Amino acid sequence: MIAGVLAGCASDDASAPDGAPGEASAVTPGALTVEAAWARPGGAGGMSALYARVGNGTTSPDTLQAVSAEVARTVEIHESYENDDGTRGMRPLGPIPVPTGEQIALAPGGKHVMLIRLRRALQPNDSLAVDFQFAQAGTRSMTVPVRLQPPQ
């Protein structure tokens, strides 16, 4: 009923998550990197999503196994998906492989890290401590800003 009148969806490639494959993905030779991480605002007791670009410039394949953040009671790796009827949802996703020479985008509308049951509210310009746990590279700890919009 609605599908026939949808408009404005096809202009530019806004359907791809920001920073999704297709962009020239430069990995840093010899390094596994987590870049441009940011998180959405959320209320205390509520939810947030966390995004980043993970690049594997090493010679060994790696896997993002888990993410932890003290600000949330539960943290899950998620993906958003689209059903045949155009509805969209999200579900837990297992560990994410990060092959050699590739960049994996955790970006709005695609793969993301869910911060579930926030212990405190996250407002724009706040920051939070996050650990990314990799099978090979170990733990990458960082401080991540809270933003309304992706960093440019």
Add this chain to the structure above:
Amino acid sequence: MRKPPMPRVLSLIAAVLLAAGLIGCQQPNVVDDLSDTSFQLVDTDSTAVAFPQDVAGDIVVLGYIYTNCPDVCPMTTANMKQAHQQLGAPDDVQFVTVTFDPLRDTPSVMQRYSETWEAADSDWMFLTGDTSTVNRMMRRIGIRHQVTDTTTTEDGEQIFFISHSDLVTLIDEDGRIRQHYSGSRTPPEILVEDVNKLRNGSTIR
């Protein structure tokens, strides 16, 4: 009261202009006319809002969210926010965000959401309501929402996620739905362009 016949040349010109859509009442492309119905919702301060009556006379940009949706729904709210900014917070356009998860999204939760988005303005309403009214409104407009995925937190609490239509709706001054758009994927410029078309009385596509 019979009108004298129009001179042939004039009527010919009129016919051509009509065909070109330049004069006469060109029928707007209406998806659904909501002016015959009323949904009793509540604003963030718990005041009653009858939708769409209480916003009649304004062009309405209507988005649908639930606040426990931090990935896709903020893309919709961000697009609406950018359209709102590009329009310069005008008097003749009312932005409305309504939740399809009213049990969790109480007026105070919606208030917090509006503050987070720095959108707690008189020209942007954040509405919730009782479950049956919200469900009736969503069904009428064609917004699907269904609990599809659940997760259990470390302390045993069940959290549920909702699969939902990803839409933003443009409603004219007379309460008629004129167009649906992808909520998360429509560039705000397109919303602004179509608001301007409604202002000029021209058709949208």
